[in-house]
Amino acid sequence: MTLLSVRHLVTSFPTDRGPARAVDDVSFDLATGETLGLVGESGCGKTVTALSILRLLEDTTAHIDERSTIEYAGRDLLRLDRESLRRVRGAEIAMIFQDPSASLNPVLTVGSQIAETIRAHRDASRRDAMARAEELLRLVGLPDPARQVGAYAHELSGGMRQRVMIAIALSCEPKILIADEPTTALDVTIQAQILELLAGLQQRLGMAMMLITHDIGVVAGLADRVAVMYGGQIVEQAATADLFRHPTHPYTEALLRAVPRIDRPTTRLATIPGMVPPATSWPSGCRFHPRCPHAWDRCAAEMPPPLPAGGGRVARCWLIEEPERRAS
Amino acid sequence: MSPVVRRALRQARTRSGLALAVVLGAVALFAPALTPYDPVEHLDPRDGALLGPSVAHPFGTDDFSRDMFSRIVFGARVSLTIAVVSVLIAISAGTAVGSIAGLAGGAVDAVLMRVVDALLAVPRIFLVLLVVALWDRVEVVTLILILGLTSWFATSRVVRAEVLSVREREYIGAARALGLGRMRLFFRHVLPNIAAPIVVSATLGVGHMILVEAGLSYLGVGVRPPTPSWGNIIRQGQEWILPGAWWISLFPGIAIVITVVAFSLIGDGLRDALDPRAR
């Protein structure tokens, strides 16, 4: 069942050189219990997409286009009044961020931060909220939760802090968890633990998850579906296995070939010529065409819409309509 | 051009301040060309004293029948020179001490900073008055030295803080790894990166120093007449306000205000341009 439906999301920022469309016509769905991986390199717009869903950019200069809609539980999140939005945030849709040290309040104990989220959304006494906090710390695998409830953020390691963040996010049993680069700042062994934790929790709680990362290895292990972003757009969406086995979009192909592997030796890594253009001057037509080995004149002239490529895969690429144009 | 300078110039206030400062500088520089009369010459002791502003004497004359306009223009030269040069001395001394303290660390740092703390604790006017009193005749050069050498303390603290922060940056480590010597490391890598706050400090310092010098001259211990300084002109004109010759004290006062505002605008503009949050 579709839980979240984003349609034509456009988020732009005013700059000296005109508006920068960090997110430019992004559409996707998230079903109950599903994990969607949102992958891309820096500047592709994945974080701005996540922040736009919960309207966390409202205090900034960001502007979301009027035609964008984000449907959740029958309502458009972008049109909700402040109070209703507040009730959605944290309780229905929760978010965890990359740097747990920056997201935790250094002067409050870890337990009280979990408790305050609970009390903001549920009618609970302080004692009950703290008890639930302890339960949650146990759920996220923190050793000695009874004692850690009174700990401060700086007393905990990076991995433990991220677990606390997850505990806060789960405190009200949200239907959707948005995780923005949740393990990027962590060591690889801790990352493995956190990813295991997230997978396990998701199964137990039946939560849907949106996992945003630049690491395609992470989505390979955890996501059911993957959306690849480039230049503010989703250039390809497919079931994870399909994406890795038969990537449709040239950017996805290039990305997969550019990653060094741990499970087999790699000799020469494939590179993508050129650089990502700035958001204030996207190329005409297909965003990727200046760097694409298969591009022809149509690509520079017309922007490809998301086209079905068979088997549930969708990609913004004219090669779907004209496969013979593929350069060998 | 440095991006900081460019950003500063984009602000209207920096440009206005800079325009004013340039005008003031030009006035000071071309003083002899701009003034019709000699600033210390008694033009007409009998009929020329205490004349109000007129076409012949735009700022009037004083009780010694000297043309006020000429005196004030030359006063600009004197006051600005004192302010700028003494600030330069202060900045140099402050940067030297602050850099040594920041780079050497340990005991050297501790001793230097305690000395600075002690000197900062003494009210500056006191310090200057003390020194001036000990000297018999204070000429402009001596005055500049005294002002400069008593104004470097706060700068040294700022510089030390900046040096401490820059010292740990990776490009310093990279430079050391490349085999660069200490002198080169300091002048090419540390100094350019601590220059910006120093420049701000210097600019604001000039405005401040104008006031200090004016104050001292007003008190009679700064520039001594007949050499004109805005401060001593104000002092001189003080006794003539009640009798009605308001112009003697007013114009130098306005000049001081304009100068201080000019340098403050530039300094503020630079400081805001440096602020990373404004980016």
Add this chain to the structure above:
Amino acid sequence: MSGEPLLVLDNLVKEFRGGGLFRRGPPVRAVDRVSLTVRRGEALGLVGESGSGKTTLGRCALRLVEPTAGTVHFDGVPVLALDRSALRTLRRRMQIVFQDPYGSLNPRMTVGAAVREPLEVHRLAKGTTAIERVARLFDEVGLDPSIADRYPHELSGGQRQRIGIARALSVEPEFLALDEPVSALDVSVQAQVLNLLADLRERRRLTYLFIAHDLAVVRHLADRVAVMYLGRLMEAGSTTALFAKPLHPYTVSLLEAVPVPDPTAPRRRVVPVGDPPSVRRPPPGCVFHPRCPHPSKDSRCSTEVPKFREVAPGQWAACHYAETTPAPPTLPHGR
């Protein structure tokens, strides 16, 4: 010529004074008796997580940080005994590229000037000759020489990293220490820089000490790998051998933990438990024992520090039971 030891670290120790601003705590051993040899022409990958001491070790090797004990020899020259001017001459032969491409460049210097400076300092070239050399270096690292007048903030991360490499190469070193050179870069840019590093190594016959936390990157570039944990060496061996049959349980955990971009790969089972211990109070005996999943782990592990020994030809490990370390269940081995 190739194959003989170029950089020899012997029982290197680096201690930092522990405690806060005013208290003097017990010293923290960032590097604890590490002995390592890098042979001429090879690329040695040094891996470890945060707190492993790998970055400190790299800096000690170049004497950017003074080791507390132990020796460093570069081509037979005792690096730690050199005076300032001899050290400066040595710097021509061993260079370093840093992790943060932005922080390692002076923001107030044009990138051309930054690459030219070492040439001037070491009196290798002056004036127009220097400018020409810089242009050639830019070309060699894949940069357009016309960007020499730009400032670091005007360039992308990948370009800045190339500048850092060009700068290090300007003095024509034989040895290059690379401290996490690609971890701050995007995947596609990382690929470009890794290819560049491979090309440069071949073309200039360089020797690399490649410090990284990303095992996949190390596997791609290194001939031999050394694994560090809490300041000590856990394992060292050729890349193929180490990835095919890791001997130390920590190496196994590391390999297991790396996410593989293949959704059909078996899900990992051997996830290391707990957090890494604090460097201030390392566990007694084998430092990894509290988190070690080895089935033969026993009391010996918590009391006796395992010796770093040659368990199989060319493969060294510091583990009492290295011979029986179970193979990583989810990784294919032998390929």
